[in-house]
Amino acid sequence: MRTRHTLTATAAAVLLALTGCGTEPEPDAKAAASATADPEAQYLSQAHDIKFNGTPTDDELTALPPQWCDALADGHSVEWTFSLSDGNLYPIGQDWGTAQQDAYTLLVAGVRAYCPENLDAVKDELRESGDY
The missing domain is CATH 1.20.5 (Single alpha-helices involved in coiled-coils or other helix-helix interfaces)
Structure with missing residues (x-):
C-alpha cells in the first residue's frame, strides 16, 4: 500500500x-x-520622463494613444497622424507642447503600450525618415 x-x-x-x-x-x-496588464501606467511612466513645454495632465496624455492606434489601424502613417492638415494628433495642448523628437518618443511609448502590433511599422517609418 x-x-x-x-x-x-x-x-x-x-x-x-x-x-x-x-x-x-x-x-x-x-x-x-x-x-x-496596465497600458496606461506603462505609457505614463515613460511620458513623465519626457520634457514638455508646459505641463500636460495625465488625462490629456492618455487621450492620445487610442487615437494614434485608431489612425494606425486605419492604415495611416506617422506623418499623416501628426500632420496638422490631416490627422492633427500631434501631442500638443492649449498650454503645453512637445519638440518633434519628444513627440516621437511619446508616440512610440503610446504605441508600445496600447497597440504594440503597430510598433515595428512606426519605428521603421521614423527610422526611414531619420527622425528616430
Missing part, C-alpha cells in the same frame, strides 16, 4: 513538473505581464 501511494505522489510530481503547474513564471515574464 505504501508503495502505491509513493508511486502516485511521484507520478503527480512528475506530471506537475512537465506541465509547468505550480511553478513561478520567469522574472522577465512577470515584468512583461504586468507591463501589458
Whole structure:
C-alpha cells in the first residue's frame, strides 16, 4: 500500500513538473505581464520622463494613444497622424507642447503600450525618415 501511494505522489510530481503547474513564471515574464496588464501606467511612466513645454495632465496624455492606434489601424502613417492638415494628433495642448523628437518618443511609448502590433511599422517609418 505504501508503495502505491509513493508511486502516485511521484507520478503527480512528475506530471506537475512537465506541465509547468505550480511553478513561478520567469522574472522577465512577470515584468512583461504586468507591463501589458496596465497600458496606461506603462505609457505614463515613460511620458513623465519626457520634457514638455508646459505641463500636460495625465488625462490629456492618455487621450492620445487610442487615437494614434485608431489612425494606425486605419492604415495611416506617422506623418499623416501628426500632420496638422490631416490627422492633427500631434501631442500638443492649449498650454503645453512637445519638440518633434519628444513627440516621437511619446508616440512610440503610446504605441508600445496600447497597440504594440503597430510598433515595428512606426519605428521603421521614423527610422526611414531619420527622425528616430
